Amino acid sequence: MSAWAVIGLMWAVTFGPRLLGLSLGRLELTPFWHAFLRFVPVSVFAALIVPEILGSPEWLRRLVGAAVAALLVWRQGNLAVGLLGGFGAYWLARVAGL
Numbered sequence: 684m685s686a687w688a689v690i691g692l693m694w695a696v697t698f699g700p701r702l703l704g705l706s707l708g709r710l711e712l713t714p715f716w717h718a719f720l721r722f723v724p725v726s727v728f729a730a731l732i733v734p735e736i737l738g739s740p741e742w743l744r745r746l747v748g749a750a751v752a753a754l755l756v757w758r759q760g761n762l763a764v765g766l767l768g769g770f771g772a773y774w775l776a777r778v779a780g781l
Contacts (some may be wrong), residue, residue, distance in 0.1 A: 693727055701720055743776070744773055744777050744781050747772050748769040748773030750772075751772035755769070
């Protein structure tokens with residue numbers, strides 16, 4: 684499957700239900716649909732990240748970087764700090780020979 688097909692499918696899964704919800708006007712959604720729309724981006728993100736981390740020959744380095752990034756974003760509340768810290772941890776793990 685091409686990268687463009689994957690991007691298109693991710694767009695459809697992520698934004699399709701949200702756009703549909705916005706186009707319904709003043710219709711009240713059930714709690715199920717509110718929960719569904721709230722967790723779709725997280726599930727798409729997890730579906731992209733987890734196979735890349737665990738399916739790689741350098742999975743331990745990637746896992747270290749992802750864990751540091753997640754911890755920094757959680758504690759600092761800043762995505763940029765998490766990304767930089769995660770990349771830094773990945774490269775340190777690589778230099779250390781993990």
